[in-house]
Amino acid sequence: MTSKYKDIMKQGLFEQNPVFMQALGMCPALATTTSAINAIGMGVATTCVLVMSNIVISIIRKLIPDKIRIPAYIVVIASFVTMIDMLMHGFTYELWKTLGLFIPLIVVNCLILGRAESFASRNSTVPAFLDGLFMGLGFTGALFILGSVREILGNGSFMGMQFSEVKLFAFVLPPGAYLALGILAGLFTFVSNKFSNKTKEKS
């Protein structure tokens, strides 16, 4: 049983990493990673919605007729997104303002609907919760790495702390997002290929 949970963890964080491996949820990954803080904010908001929607969908999965399952999932997800939107407006107004359009757009993040369809609708509540949590953390981690790289290179600061005068502004602007994510995705594939080759040689 525990090995199954470990598997879920490994899948979410590395092997099936939403951003680097599956290229899901690319829009917020590119748009909201101008700094590490924004990236974490977006990641945490998405994780919350993902965990809640996975739990609810796995509970009601037997009640939903097969034909209307997708609209039903969308309503569940959209309700949680609306709640997160209002919570963030109330408690973290500055972050809410910077993320702006991309908070309501969590609804159409393919990652969330994808997990609902491929995992939560087929599994019981505990694995669905863990899947949501680790997929969300994998997403947050990827966003955090991308956000840090862009902030350090583009603004010479990390988590808002200024440490360098070297500023490559291009990395804060849209082209830099594509370039940084492209290079990171390449490196991620490179490292994981190396790693899996090694484990293959061993066994």
Next chain:
Amino acid sequence: MDLTRLFVIFLSAMLVNNFVLSRFLGICPFLGVSRKLDTATGMSLAVIFVMTVASVITWFLNELLLMMDIPFMRTIVFILVIATLVQLIETVLKKISPTLYEALGIYLPLITTNCAILGLAILNVQQEYRLMETIFHAIGAGLGFAIALIIFATIRERMDLYEIPESFRGLASALVTAGLLSMAFMGFQGLVRL
């Protein structure tokens, strides 16, 4: 109606604030269906069509929501309406114009999860556009998406001919290419000012 303003909105949605390359909306289809030029063209046409129809309908819906004083229901209502609308367009097209359906058919279901459509609807509301402005904004955004997607698809068709390091094949090289394209589009910055 002020024609210059409409033209400015149109140009800015198409080139300056290009949905894909500077607003980061609709990246999934941008990376997903850009391997071949003809699939890219089909997707672009479908997106322009759905964007225009969806914008007009969500504009009226938003007025209704404001009238009923429940603006917080916006996200749920918009996404459901867009999903239904896409289904409806698919069914109607199948009946009236089988040729068009053949061309757009497989791309239509994919559009529901295209964040550019919902993003456009929400942007229209945030900018408080009137009906005409909404229509021009939608057509501009759709054309901008089409331009970016078609240019990108032609580049990717060429790229298949070159040797790329193994780990950079596919997603990574596509993203770097998109980065360069986005840099080129930054040249439009300052073309018009809203």
